[in-house]
Amino acid sequence: MDLGISGRTAVVCASTSGLGxxxxxxLGAEGANVVVSGRREDLAKAIAAELPSAVGVAVDxxxxxxxxxxxxAANEAFGDVDILVLNGPGPRPATASTLDTESTVKALHDLLLVQQTLVNAVLPGMRERGWGRIVAIASSGVVQPLPNLALSNIGRTALxxxxxxxxTDVAADGVTVNLVLPGRIATDRTESLDKAQAERSGRSVDEARADSERSIPARRYGRPEEFGAVTAFLCGAPASYxxxxxxxCDGGLVGVL
Structure with missing residues (x-):
């Protein structure tokens, strides 16, 4: 399927590892001009170098x-932004009963207010041109709160x-806005959560992961490229409606439609 985004400019936040x-x-494989971003310049530039048309930007x-x-930096490299993929670092594990105001405010800042700032900057141009895609890499915690991830549940649900x-505001202007909710995808973030679970339960990481895999109907963790394909589709022309x-994208993990 041709996603119709060759030559479009895509900014992908937090894209030096994992789902980003x-x-x-x-998106690069579909011919988009990709702005890879992250805190580590070496990783951003290395991933950008893999793609046909991309730049790596070091930014927090x-x-x-x-x-x-x-x-x-995106504007200087490629011009107007057509596709904005929102992504951000996952907050530390925590239960709701242990949260304090400071950590909750930070989660809302990192997972909502930063994203809103980005959207506010690119949205007027998208509406004027009559085409735009905003897709957020979120979490299954949006529809089914995840144990011990209260900060993530709060911030991503607000987003x-x-x-x-x-x-609803921008649908008539040719701009679509969607979220992709990953389940257990094999990334560094998931590995760190497995390690934390293993430490809490006094088991090995392999045992903790095996228990997690048994809870997934697909009986395995997803691959990052499987998630990337779903996100790229929502960024494309065929997803205009x-x-x-x-x-x-969770292998059937969440037990609701």
Whole structure:
């Protein structure tokens, strides 16, 4: 399938590893001009070098001026942004009963306010041109809160509510807004969560992972490239009538439609 995004410019946040990197690679394979971003310049530039048309930008999106610096670099490299893939670092594991105000505010800043700043900057141009794609890499915790990940559940659910509201506002302007909800995908983040679970339960990491895999109907973790393909589709022309929705890529993990 031709996604119709050859020559389009895509900014992929936090794309030096994991799901962000998989999405950047998928978009690059479809001919998009990709802006790879992350805190480590070497990784951003290395991934960009793999792609046909890409630049790597070192930026901390959670720091003051970070979102503006990323979009300025994108504009200098390729011009107007057509595709914005929102992504951010997962907050530390925590239960709801142990949260404090400071950590909750930080989660909302990193997972909602930073994303809103990016959207506000690119949205007017998308609406004026009559074409745009905004896709957030979120979490299955949006529809079924995940144990011991209260900060992530809070921040990503707030983002989902904002993006659902936004999708209604801009649907008639040719701009779609969607989320992709990963389940257990084999990334460094998932490995760290498995290690934390193993430490809490006094088992090995392999045992913790095996238990997790048994809870998934597909009986395995997803591959990053499988997730990247789903995200890239939502960024493409064939998905022009899909907006305001959350698509799960989780091997059947979440027990609701």
């Amino acid at each position: 990197a998989a999405t950047a690679r998928a 999106l959670t720091a003051p001026g970070g979102p503006e610096a990323l979009l300025r 989902a509510a904002y993006l659902k509201s936004l999708a 899909t907006t305001g929705t959350a698509v799960r």
